[in-house]
Structures are given as structure tokens and as C-alpha cells.
Amino acid sequence: MTAAQDSLRCPGMHDLGPEEMARFRRIEEVFRASCESWGFREIRTPVVEHLHLFTSAGTLSPQMLGRVYSFLDWDGWSGERVVLRPDGTIPAARLYWERYRGEIAKLFYVENLFRFAASGERREVWQCGAELIGESWPAGDLEVIAVVRGVLRRLGFERLTLRLSHTGIIRSILATAGYSPEEQLALYDRLIDGDPSVWPEIAGALPQTGAPLTMLRDLTGGQVHGLANLQSALGPTLPAIVPPIEELRTIASSLELAGCSYELDLTIVRGFEYYTGPVFQVLIDGENVAGGGRYDGLIASQEGHSVPACGFAISIEPLLDRLDNPRPGEEINLIDVSIAGRSPSVLASALGLVTELHEQGYDAELVAQPLFKGRWTIEVSDRDGRAAYRLRDLTAGSSFDAATVNEVTQRIERGARA
Amino acid sequence: VIKLALPGGDIRDQAASLLTSLGLHSEEYADGSRAYRFPLASEEAELRVFREKDIPIQIALGNYDLGICNRVWLDELQARYPQEQVVALRTLGFGAMKVVAAVAPESLRALGPVEDWGEIEGLRIAAEYPNLAEQFALAARFSRYHILPVWGAAGSYPPDDAELAVFADSGTAADRLGLRIIARLASGSACLLANRTSLAQKDLRPLLEPLFTGDQMSSEAGERMLPAFRPTNGTRRTISRQRQPDLRLALPDGHAQRHTYAAFQAAGIEFEGYAEKQAVVRPTSPIPGLQVKVIRPQDMPQQVALGSFDLAVTGRDWLLDHLIAFPSSPVREVADLQRSRYSLCAVVDEAIPGDTLAAALAYWRSHNREVIRIASEYANLADHFARQRHIGRYQIIPVSGASEGFVPEDAEILIEGTETGTSVAANKLKIVDRIFESTNCLIARADPPDGPAGALLRSLVERLQASVAISA
Numbered sequence: 001m002t003a004a005q006d007s008l009r010c011p012g013m014h015d016l017g018p019e020e021m022a023r024f025r026r027i028e029e030v031f032r033a034s035c036e037s038w039g040f041r042e043i044r045t046p047v048v049e050h051l052h053l054f055t056s057a058g059t060l061s062p063q064m065l066g067r068v069y070s071f072l073d074w075d076g077w078s079g080e081r082v083v084l085r086p087d088g089t090i091p092a093a094r095l096y097w098e099r100y101r102g103e104i105a106k107l108f109y110v111e112n113l114f115r116f117a118a119s120g121e122r123r124e125v126w127q128c129g130a131e132l133i134g135e136s137w138p139a140g141d142l143e144v145i146a147v148v149r150g151v152l153r154r155l156g157f158e159r160l161t162l163r164l165s166h167t168g169i170i171r172s173i174l175a176t177a178g179y180s181p182e183e184q185l186a187l188y189d190r191l192i193d194g195d196p197s198v199w200p201e202i203a204g205a206l207p208q209t210g211a212p213l214t215m216l217r218d219l220t221g222g223q224v225h226g227l228a229n230l231q232s233a234l235g236p237t238l239p240a241i242v243p244p245i246e247e248l249r250t251i252a253s254s255l256e257l258a259g260c261s262y263e264l265d266l267t268i269v270r271g272f273e274y275y276t277g278p279v280f281q282v283l284i285d286g287e288n289v290a291g292g293g294r295y296d297g298l299i300a301s302q303e304g305h306s307v308p309a310c311g312f313a314i315s316i317e318p319l320l321d322r323l324d325n326p327r328p329g330e331e332i333n334l335i336d337v338s339i340a341g342r343s344p345s346v347l348a349s350a351l352g353l354v355t356e357l358h359e360q361g362y363d364a365e366l367v368a369q370p371l372f373k374g375r376w377t378i379e380v381s382d383r384d385g386r387a388a389y390r391l392r393d394l395t396a397g398s399s400f401d402a403a404t405v406n407e408v409t410q411r412i413e414r415g416a417r418a
Numbered sequence: 419v420i421k422l423a424l425p426g427g428d429i430r431d432q433a434a435s436l437l438t439s440l441g442l443h444s445e446e447y448a449d450g451s452r453a454y455r456f457p458l459a460s461e462e463a464e465l466r467v468f469r470e471k472d473i474p475i476q477i478a479l480g481n482y483d484l485g486i487c488n489r490v491w492l493d494e495l496q497a498r499y500p501q502e503q504v505v506a507l508r509t510l511g512f513g514a515m516k517v518v519a520a521v522a523p524e525s526l527r528a529l530g531p532v533e534d535w536g537e538i539e540g541l542r543i544a545a546e547y548p549n550l551a552e553q554f555a556l557a558a559r560f561s562r563y564h565i566l567p568v569w570g571a572a573g574s575y576p577p578d579d580a581e582l583a584v585f586a587d588s589g590t591a592a593d594r595l596g597l598r599i600i601a602r603l604a605s606g607s608a609c610l611l612a613n614r615t616s617l618a619q620k621d622l623r624p625l626l627e628p629l630f631t632g633d634q635m636s637s638e639a640g641e642r643m644l645p646a647f648r649p650t651n652g653t654r655r656t657i658s659r660q661r662q663p664d665l666r667l668a669l670p671d672g673h674a675q676r677h678t679y680a681a682f683q684a685a686g687i688e689f690e691g692y693a694e695k696q697a698v699v700r701p702t703s704p705i706p707g708l709q710v711k712v713i714r715p716q717d718m719p720q721q722v723a724l725g726s727f728d729l730a731v732t733g734r735d736w737l738l739d740h741l742i743a744f745p746s747s748p749v750r751e752v753a754d755l756q757r758s759r760y761s762l763c764a765v766v767d768e769a770i771p772g773d774t775l776a777a778a779l780a781y782w783r784s785h786n787r788e789v790i791r792i793a794s795e796y797a798n799l800a801d802h803f804a805r806q807r808h809i810g811r812y813q814i815i816p817v818s819g820a821s822e823g824f825v826p827e828d829a830e831i832l833i834e835g836t837e838t839g840t841s842v843a844a845n846k847l848k849i850v851d852r853i854f855e856s857t858n859c860l861i862a863r864a865d866p867p868d869g870p871a872g873a874l875l876r877s878l879v880e881r882l883q884a885s886v887a888i889s890a
Binding site: 058066078 | 561740
């Protein structure tokens, strides 16, 4: 492809060719089967949503909002914008509220999201996501972690790193430091945006703490005992930190007893404001491929009614790069039906044969010239005004002539049984 | 040759004085010539006059290497497009102003402290700087809001037609309008801008050296000042808007004012405070039950669609520009006043061979021009035109004025209204397509008000139609 042709694709947008789509479908199928086996049901939300779903406090961070694709729709004369879906959880929460409120809903989706990024980075990303809405801590939290691990392991990824945190730890520190709710939100957003200068600023506002706040970072990689230590060190002076630490200890201990390895990383805040409880990331070879957590306040921020909820999303693109392509021939079982000549009678006979093959459950395609991609190649010709079929079995290295469609299908069936 | 974009309008005189004092005198620019393009006396640069708003866009597009405009116009562009290739080099020490968000005291009384407005659904923000307004609304975490981009007079919208107004204030504008400033969204003075690529790759010294003499002044964006909005905790309030019993009429200012005044005068209606050349924001109506307000004609279709006005006088050009963008809008033309008549045309450089659009397109293709640039104040109409005429790969350059100067250097096609064609010819352009004829017209919603207001609307329309028929 020339540079000029390449420029026809919009920046940040990517095509998926047949090889990538084969891997994409594999991920999707494993994800779907896993979710269904855990009782989740598939949904699909629209690509275009109202911007206001994403703008309230407790939804997306300002940095994320600065990257959404928003525009005025054809009926947007009121000045209210719509947006290309920048997140999967918020539309799922909207759907829950509109259709399933009051129930426990287990929903999953495979969707594309749109977020502006600097040149070269992806602006359209695909996610496999699941939301467990109405189910409280800790059963829901443990279940979504188990589903994510199950999906990735079924795809063949064994060396997974699970990192755990709890957004309530940082939120309680900010609240204790005497910041107003709006200042807490602003500082939390800076943490989401990865601004490291926030830590000394917060520490400066908490001179009474018995231990340095850097303990949160020092515990990275630690286990459940680290949480107990943190509770001992900070609990007396920051009592608000105790409930989230205890929630996280419950999750961590349960995983440990179930034989699921994990490590702590208490600086994880996830890139969204809506997380309120335990959060997690899953990494493969150091790359973040999945994440999720509890967001009990999200539906409250939309509609004013608090609903317990948690969920996760697996990023498809990093997995696509790690999966092998199917082996040649593995996915090709097509019968070539080619045409000798262009007369309407030959074309009609070839079309009739392909249709019959499909009806009998075979995969077949109509081609101008034999492609020799699968086992069988059939050439249709006209012999004295009647259709004639020449079959070639590339596996056996043999060929046959047939006069009727019935003879053709019988021969293929016999070949398949042989 | 270095290309320098210079401001017309309010800061032109100060910019011209500065250039003269730095030895960069251009007689035509200093004299206020109506030409758009002229060389610098030293012939090292080519100068082009734009509306200030268009200058950062032209520099971002790479059409100009350097430019002078108020810093807030760069902030407005970058609020929406932070990646744009424009660098602010230094301030020039004149034209200080700020962009503010202001509210009417009535709205504060009705809706409570502005810090709690995140709870309110349906806030309307009339904005002369819509990108800064959008950025402000997102930072404030307003849950649901409407940005009403307006071409001018945003400050006259609160409290009845918007809860918030975003406009430029160089000191007293808000006070004069009786509004209270609640936030400063941007501030700055005239500054020197550069295209990033030009700065990196082109020798700009003949202009940069003189422009960098004197005190060096920072080109940083002015600090924003926002209220401390409180998180909402899920609480929601909706604004209750009840229809007023009076009929609300919007009249245009600017070029359309003369024709509108004449149309109403012919129908025997005169408003105190609305004459051929002068207008106040709220003229007094001699007709009981009729309220009148003066806004920009460009903004009327949206305002009527929203129900802020029942009836308005605007040009068919602006009505169609609105309907092309929003086909389901409920605004309709209810009477043709048959004044302010002109043709909306596609014009090109007179040096292009042939007299048709097809000939011009063939010429550009033969000269390997891949992207056809179409400049227009009517961005939606221009887009529609390009699609209808199958122009292929094109780029719409929205402009806010001084549009005849865009062709041929900065655009291939200009979509422009012309009465007699003399201005087109004077600028060495020619018409290759007449798109439609525009006159001023009365517009209303498809569902007009009931009761006395509806009856008054019908009677006003009939009176104006009757006077048109007599004139005809």
C-alpha cells in the first residue's frame, strides 16, 4: 500500500483484516462462552449517547472528558451534544436503570469505544466488558475477578498478574485531610491523570498521620499482611481508612485461600471517577490488559438512587497482538465451484450447485477460476446443453465426473466419511 | 515571503501603530484601507487582514506564518482543538480583555448559589466563545446543559433566554447589562502567534526581530477563575420554564436592521428604540402583549426553534444554514418580506478559465489540487453545497468576516452573498454558481402559540404580508 492510500484512513483508526478478525472472533467467542457460563447475558448499547450521561461528577474524569468525540446531532438545535461512546460501563448502567432497575442484572458486551488520542495512538478501542449490577460486595467483586481470569486463561494466557487496590483508601485520606468535596474531586482527578505531585501535597495536609503516606506506594507488590500493617500504621490517625482496608483484606484473603495469586498496588485509582470500592488490574508481561472494580455510586450520579455494582473490561487489542494466527487450512474448508464459460445455463447450474451444497451444510463459494483453497474443487461446464460437473479431491489426488448435483453431493459425502 | 495575518476591527489601529513604531509600516493597513491583502513596505512580508477570530485558525491551517490577535481567540480554538499547530510567542501590550461567564441576579435568586448549579438540568449558556463555554460547563460538571453559540450580544440573553452568558468584557460590559460575573474563562491582550512548522523551518527573522524588541512579555494564557462547584451527590433539579403570555419578537441588528425597520414601517409598526441605524436591546412595542428584543440575525433560527422567541426576522440564508444542520428543527418561514435581496453564490478567482463550477474543478484537478478549500460564513450551507455538487475531497473553512479576501490564496471557493456582483468583481473574483436567492423573512415555530399570543402572531404576519403585497 502506498503512503497516499494509507492516508485515506483516519488517524487513530485501524482496519482489522481477516487474520486479525479470526483472532478477534476467538477472543469474543471465549469471552461470550465464559460470561454465559457465569450467568451473564449479552447486551449491545448504541454508539451514540447523550453527552450529559458522562459529564456529572462521579462519571468520567475531566481529562477523559477532554478526549470525547462530541458533536451536535442532526436534531441538536437545542445545543445539547451527543457523544461517540467513550466508555462501556456508563451506557450499561443507563440500560440497567431503564430496563432492570430493582433487579440483579448480569450484563456483558463487546463494544468499540472512541477517545481522542495523540497521533499514532488508537482512537477506537475494542473492549469485552461485563457488569454485575445489584450485587453487593464482596461476592460480586470476587466473581468478576474470577470471570476475567477465566477468560484470559481459556485464551491461553497463564502468566497473569492481578493487582488489587481500593479507591476508598485514597478517598478517605483526601476527606480526612480536610479538603472540601470539590477539592477532593479535583485531587482525585489529578491522581487519575497520573500527576505524582499530588502525594506530597496531600501528605502536607496531614501532619498528624502516624506513618508516611508513601507507605501506600511502598506496599506495591505486597500481600494481605501489608494491608494489616497499613491499618496498624495509619488507622489510629486516619480512622476513615479502616473500612476500605478491611474490605480489601476480605477480597485479598479470599483470593489467597482460593489459590489465586495477586499483589497489592494501592496507587491504582483506575482512569474513571465512578469507582468507589475495590479495583483491580490484570497484566500480561507488564502490560495492562484488563481492569475493573466496584462503582456503587455511578447509578446514583445518573438518577439519584444508589445501586451496588461492579464490573470489568478486557482490552481486545493487546490480546490480539499476543494470540497466534490460526494454522493455514485450519479455518478453510471451502468447496470451490468454478465455471467453464459464461453462458447463463452454466452460471445457473453453478449457482444451483452452490446453493444445494449450502443447504446440505457445506461451505462453498462461486469463483471464476479454481482457487484450490480447500479439499474439493468443482468445475461446472456445459456438455451438449446439459450441466457437467468435474470434481477434484485435492486431499486424495483424484478426480471424478458427475452429471447431477445429487451425484456431486454423494461423492463429497463419501469422501468425507472415507 | 513571510505571511502575516493582521487583525481588522477594534485593535487594528493599535496593531498598525505598533508595526509602524517597529519599522514595519504598511500604509494601506495603517490607513484603514478596505483591501484585504497588501505587501509590507520592505517587501519581506505579505499582509492580510482578517477578523481576529479567524487568525488562529488560519495560522493553524498553515496558511500564515505569523499573526496578531487577542490571546483569548487562541484559547477559544485550543479549548476544542488542543493539538493545533499554533504557538503564542509574546504579548504586545494592548487590547486587554477577558472572557467571562455571567448570570443575571434574577437567575441567582431563582436557582440558588451558582456553586450548586451542577444539580440543575437544562442550563442554557449563550456563548460568543462556544468552545470556552463547553470547557467551562465540563469543568463545572453541569449534568445537562445547552450551549447556544451566538454571533454576538450574548450578554443580552440572561435571564429570560439563557441562565448564563459567555462574552468578552474589557471592563464594564457585564455591569452595563446588569449581570454578575461568576467566572473568568480566559484573559489576555493582543499577542503574536506563529505556526509551529513555520517557526521550526522557515526564516522569520525579518519580522521576528523587530517584533521582539522592547520588553519581553509572557505569552502564557491568563489564569482561569471558576467558582468552587460542589459535587452533586446525585441530587437533580430541573428549571421550570413557563411560557409567558406575551408574544416575543426578535429583530436583527447590523446590516439587516435597515431593511427590517423599513418592512415594519411599511406595515405601520414602529418600535421605540429600533430605528434604521440605532437599536437598544429591548425596544418598546406600541402593540400590547408584544415583547421585542434585538439579537443577531444569524442566531434567530435556533432561538425560535428553542421557543425563546415566537417570531423573528432573519435572512433566508441563515434559516437554511440552520435547517441544513438540523433538518428536524421546528422553525419555519412564515412570510417573505422581500427586502435585503441578494444571491448566495459560489465565487472563484477570476483568473480560473471558464465560467462554471465544473470548469473550475477541472482546472484545479489538472493542477493537482487534491483538497478544495471552501470558505464561508455559512459553514453548513457550504458543506451542503459541496456534497450536492460532488466536489469530492473538500475542506470547509468557517470564517467570521472579511471573506472576499480568502480567494484565491486561502481558499478555492467562497460561498458568499452578493447583491449586484460589484464587490465580487472589485475583488477580482467571479461567480460560477448561483445557489439561491435570499431575502429577509419572518420565521416562527411549526407549532405557534395558542390564545392571544397566537392571534397576535397571525395578525402581525398578515399586516406584514399585506404591506409586502402593496409594495409589490
